[in-house]
Amino acid sequence: xxxxxxxxxxxxxxxxxxxxxxxxxxxxxxxxxxxxxxxxxxxxxxxxxxxxxxxxxxxxxxxxxxxxxxxxxxxxxxxxxxxxxxxxxxxxxxxxxxxxxxxxxxxxxxxxxxxxxxxxxxxxxxxxxxxxxxxxxxxxxxxxxxxxxxxxxxxxxxxxxxxxxxxxxxxxxxxxxx
Amino acid sequence: xxxxxxxxxxxxxxxxxxxxxxxxxxxxxxxxxxxxxxxxxxxxxxxxxxxxxxxxxxxxxxxxxxxxxxxxxxxxxxxxxxxxxxxxxxxxxxxxxxxxxxxx
Numbered sequence: 001x002x003x004x005x006x007x008x009x010x011x012x013x014x015x016x017x018x019x020x021x022x023x024x025x026x027x028x029x030x031x032x033x034x035x036x037x038x039x040x041x042x043x044x045x046x047x048x049x050x051x052x053x054x055x056x057x058x059x060x061x062x063x064x065x066x067x068x069x070x071x072x073x074x075x076x077x078x079x080x081x082x083x084x085x086x087x088x089x090x091x092x093x094x095x096x097x098x099x100x101x102x103x104x105x106x107x108x109x110x111x112x113x114x115x116x117x118x119x120x121x122x123x124x125x126x127x128x129x130x131x132x133x134x135x136x137x138x139x140x141x142x143x144x145x146x147x148x149x150x151x152x153x154x155x156x157x158x159x160x161x162x163x164x165x166x167x168x169x170x171x172x173x174x175x176x177x178x
Numbered sequence: 179x180x181x182x183x184x185x186x187x188x189x190x191x192x193x194x195x196x197x198x199x200x201x202x203x204x205x206x207x208x209x210x211x212x213x214x215x216x217x218x219x220x221x222x223x224x225x226x227x228x229x230x231x232x233x234x235x236x237x238x239x240x241x242x243x244x245x246x247x248x249x250x251x252x253x254x255x256x257x258x259x260x261x262x263x264x265x266x267x268x269x270x271x272x273x274x275x276x277x278x279x280x281x282x
Binding site: 088090092093172173174175176177178 | 223246269278
């Protein structure tokens with residue numbers, strides 16, 4: 001294999017959840033001399049999902065070849081992107097928004113639409129459908145950066161709450177550094 | 179300004195000794211420690227071992243965060259936890275672990 005300059009790739013894996021996915025995939029990456037960066041991995045609706053920054057001195061195809069057998073054996077779908085990302089690119093969130101509502105279509109679009117218009121840069125979003133099967137509750141936690149100030153977001157959220165009949169709370173995030 | 183030790187410097191895990199001499203040198207060190215803390219944006223605290231001084235000295239200054247009920251600026255020398263209650267989650271960073279602010 002021709003040696004390339006080390007490069008960051010974003011590896012995306014999705015498949016039916018089972019124990020050992022992370023161990024098997026990362027063992028293959030380690031054997032291929034890959035360095036791992038930031039990652040988000042979680043179980044969503046019975047699937048296991050991986051978004052993983054991988055630093056690798058080879059082409060995208062070479063990385064795919066390195067992982068193909070382990071990914072196939074685990075029944076995962078794989079996607080690899082070349083990325084221009086790098087480490088130490090964190091943005092600190094200054095606001096947290098929590099939304100609860102009886103589940104129905106459009107909650108995320110309404111809430112995030114109003115917040116985007118008033119300057120919210122979403123840095124992290126997690127959501128779950130809780131409650132009983134016939135009475136599901138949609139729960140969403142957002143952390144972000146209020147580029148136009150928190151008051152603007154609060155006003156937009158108050159409107160959405162009233163119009164859409166949802167519960168939503170906005171709390172400033174104070175980061176204590178010591 | 180004092181330089182801040184960063185993880186994994188072993189001194190950060192070393193048990194510190196009590197301050198015994200409350201003298202001019204101690205006052206001067208505390209002034210320097212506080213200036214060092216204020217050079218880092220958003221810092222509200224610093225402890226002596228973070229600058230390599232293995233003594234039990236901590237500065238906490240919440241005077242710029244009036245949103246929280248607090249004791250403003252505290253210089254704690256030989257502090258001991260003798261009682262505590264409750265837990266609260268919040269986002270925290272550490273001068274000795276740069277670029278990482280998890281919810282703790």
